[in-house]
Amino acid sequence: MSANHKKTPLSQLAILLTTGLVLGLLVMTQARYYTSYVSSEGRDSSENIFRKIQILKTSNDELEDEIIDLEAQLEELSNQALALKSIEREIKKNKIIAGDVDIYGPGIKLEFETEISDIWLTDLTNELLASSAEAISVNNIRLVDSTVGFDTLPNGQIMLNSIILTPPYTFNAIGDKTTLRQAIEAPRGILDRIAGAFNEFEYTLEEKDRIEMKQV
Amino acid sequence: MSTTIKVMSIVTGIFVGVLVTAQFRTVTPLSSSYPLDQLQAQKNLIKTYIDEEALLKSRIVSVREKIDTSLEQNQTISQTANLETLNNLKKRIGLTDISGEGFIIALDDSEFIDRETITNEEGGIIYAADIRDVVNLLRALSVEGIAINDQRIIATSPINSVGNTLLVNNSHLAPPFSISAIGDYNSFLRRLEEPGVLSDLQKRVKENGIQFEVKRSPHVVLPIYNGQFRLKYINQTNNPSS
Numbered sequence: 208m209s210a211n212h213k214k215t216p217l218s219q220l221a222i223l224l225t226t227g228l229v230l231g232l233l234v235m236t237q238a239r240y241y242t243s244y245v246s247s248e249g250r251d252s253s254e255n256i257f258r259k260i261q262i263l264k265t266s267n268d269e270l271e272d273e274i275i276d277l278e279a280q281l282e283e284l285s286n287q288a289l290a291l292k293s294i295e296r297e298i299k300k301n302k303i304i305a306g307d308v309d310i311y312g313p314g315i316k317l318e319f320e321t322e323i324s325d326i327w328l329t330d331l332t333n334e335l336l337a338s339s340a341e342a343i344s345v346n347n348i349r350l351v352d353s354t355v356g357f358d359t360l361p362n363g364q365i366m367l368n369s370i371i372l373t374p375p376y377t378f379n380a381i382g383d384k385t386t387l388r389q390a391i392e393a394p395r396g397i398l399d400r401i402a403g404a405f406n407e408f409e410y411t412l413e414e415k416d417r418i419e420m421k422q423v
Numbered sequence: 424m425s426t427t428i429k430v431m432s433i434v435t436g437i438f439v440g441v442l443v444t445a446q447f448r449t450v451t452p453l454s455s456s457y458p459l460d461q462l463q464a465q466k467n468l469i470k471t472y473i474d475e476e477a478l479l480k481s482r483i484v485s486v487r488e489k490i491d492t493s494l495e496q497n498q499t500i501s502q503t504a505n506l507e508t509l510n511n512l513k514k515r516i517g518l519t520d521i522s523g524e525g526f527i528i529a530l531d532d533s534e535f536i537d538r539e540t541i542t543n544e545e546g547g548i549i550y551a552a553d554i555r556d557v558v559n560l561l562r563a564l565s566v567e568g569i570a571i572n573d574q575r576i577i578a579t580s581p582i583n584s585v586g587n588t589l590l591v592n593n594s595h596l597a598p599p600f601s602i603s604a605i606g607d608y609n610s611f612l613r614r615l616e617e618p619g620v621l622s623d624l625q626k627r628v629k630e631n632g633i634q635f636e637v638k639r640s641p642h643v644v645l646p647i648y649n650g651q652f653r654l655k656y657i658n659q660t661n662n663p664s665s
Contacts, residue, residue, distance in 0.1 A: 220431065220432065224435060228439075230439070256462075257465075258585055259585040259590070260465065260469060260472065262583070262590060263469065263472035263473065266476065266593035266651075270476065270480065270483065270650070270651050272651065273652070274486060277486040277487060277490065278486055281486060281493060284497065284500070285493070287499055287500075290497065290499075291500065291503060294494070294500065294509060298505065298508055298512060299659065301509070301513065301518075302512060303654060304512075304516045304578075304654075305515050305516050308660070312658055325559070326552075326556065330552065330555065333555055333582060333583070339653060340579075341654060351578045352515055352517065352578045355562060356560065356562025357559055357562075357563065382653070382656050419660070
């Protein structure tokens, strides 16, 4: 009885030490993993960095193209014969940007009935622009520099360009139709996020060879 | 259990505790590990692109200035070409500097925030969505022009959050953000007082220490848009009314 009484604390100590050692190893392994995870900014950040690199590279390529166009324009201006044509071309281009002329091109048509808030309409528009949409219209209202932004009336109705929007909401976007569709339908993309906020959210999305937009 | 064993157990516990704590506090030396090497390379690549972008945008502004000078100095062009139409269009689409009475919105993260270490769920930082909401509100007020830091906002300006950084016109912007607008200061203040207007941002100003200040200015200057216009897929309809 007395011997047993002496052995028990020793075995308890052994168990205690072994448990402590195993626990310590487990915690250390977890701590090492955790520290590594934070310092490398996590997988989500890594994905975002790739996206950022892609955006910056594409943007820089487009900026280089813009410079080539502008330098060609500058060169033309030094030649009387070409100068007037160059200016007319510039006026034509700027009229398209300002919304002064009817336009068409390939793109996508997104339609949904769910009454979502103006914040989501702003984000959806932004997502299309970030995906290189060249022109966008919402319920046939073309978005240009003079367009009055999304606004919510006290009764909850949404206005755009001082016109009340009623469902179905139709977004038309001219641009690379595949890129546009993939961007907004991407996992955790804008349509996923809207669906997360509105359970009943359903939409139809079509790639179109010809989207038409009227002048403003 | 004897006193000695109890003391040993406590000492062992403390020892393990100290080891675990030290382990938590020690940054794992991963200088040669794959993820951090890759991350550093990615950051370097981003910096290269951002530097290149700044250079390209300054070249765009420079060439546009040369074009304007060339147009003004060429008498034949100025007498025969429709320069008034061209200049009006340029003004409407952000291709000229503009100035006028307006206001400046200063937006900054909470003083206690370090962007390098926070997660996306932190309420004390300014998100791209906050900037988008402010810009949309300004557009709803029909202001004559908007700029964020040195970036002129046009109809097709994207405002994105990538990780903890912001891209406006695909240019990298860091806080503090200065949103300049030419328009009616009092109208903007009145809209801010309406329920539901910038509600999330205003809530975080109160609860998370986001810095938000609006100042009237008699002379706001907005820079020329220095980016690209995408017209690769757009065609003009052959319509007599166009």
